[in-house]
Amino acid sequence: MKPAAPSEPEEVVIAVMGATGSGKSTFINIVSGSHLAVGEGLKSCTSKVETVNTFELFGKLVTLVDTPGFDDTTVSDTDILKMIAAYLSSTYQSGYKLSGLIYMHRISDFRVGGISRRNLSMFRKLCGDETLKNVALVTNMWSEVTPERGAAREHELRTDDLLFAPVLQGGASMLRHDGTVAGAQAILAHLAGNRPRVLRIQRELVDEGKDITETAAGVELDRELAAMRKKHIEQLAEIQQEMEQALAEKDELTRKELEQVRGELLQNIEKIESDRDRLSKEYAQEKAKADERVRQIQEDLEAEKAAREERQQEIARLASEMENNRNLHARERENMQRQMEDLKRRSRRRGLFSMVGGAIDSLFGL
Incomplete structure (x- = not known):
């Protein structure tokens, strides 16, 4: 059997x-x-x-x-x-x-x-x-x-x-x-x-x-970014008023401090606008890289699967031979048993998702 x-x-x-x-x-x-x-x-x-x-x-x-x-x-x-x-x-x-x-x-x-x-x-x-x-x-x-x-x-x-x-x-x-x-x-x-x-x-x-900008997560992120931009613009208007007051009062120290805050707000607004614009384009680029890497790893997985199936067949052949030939010497039986154990170790399936996932996550390190 x-x-x-x-x-x-x-x-x-x-x-x-x-x-x-x-x-x-x-x-x-x-x-x-x-x-x-x-x-x-x-x-x-x-x-x-x-x-x-x-x-x-x-x-x-x-x-x-x-x-x-x-x-x-x-x-x-x-x-x-x-x-x-x-x-x-x-x-x-x-x-x-x-x-x-x-x-x-x-x-x-x-x-x-x-x-x-x-x-x-x-x-x-x-x-x-x-x-x-x-x-x-x-x-x-x-x-x-x-x-x-x-x-x-x-x-x-x-x-x-x-x-x-x-x-x-x-x-x-x-x-x-x-x-x-x-x-x-x-x-x-x-x-x-x-x-x-x-x-x-x-x-x-x-x-x-x-x-990606049309997905629920993309829409939610855009809403968050729009709210942050609105808040920064309101803060910018307040800073501008305070700067004009400091200028009128000839308070140079306060004016310089407010100028620095104003510059930071402008940078934040520019970054938010950039983030909103680049999401779709950069996602498409990174998705294309990920797809190509997955294609390569799947080819490797197919080759590994074929090799694993060959080893499984060899294990079954050795087991059948040992079962049918009870006259094998102890040394021959031990040798065949070692071959089977080695084949089993080499046939042990690795986590296929971890291989695919690892291939993809290696593309996205920042």
């Missing part, structure tokens, strides 16, 4: 998102044994989409994807959206969907400010409400608060219509991470069995053929 070929473990892909400093990289390092750079305070160390090495958990191959927040200290929101969109659309076109999304939030935050709300809003625009069943809202840094204060903040997050309430009503789960490996593994176990789903931005860009 021909031995059955060993089934390959299912590959599960989970993205980790959230504001800068929310503990995304720390969580990934804890559960995967990776060594992603971790920032101190609110300084970002994740300035690109990054795929960590695949690891086995609960009989599945798990790949985690680290993403920068939409409040990065070194990269604009336009560049963040461009990178995430190109990454997600290219991997989707390659046949990969996410089984889960983790949104990290510090329970130690005294209050949820505008930056956290903006990150959550962009997260929802990227995912779409139809994928919320695959979302886990994960609170962490519980050791930095008392149990009573943490529970009170958790209740506020859960019930506030401007925070987590709509996401939870859409089917998302709210979980705690206690900072341990076991706790992180339990969160992944909660998501690993999900049916992989298409994110809203993947459907918009790939299936519907929209320009």
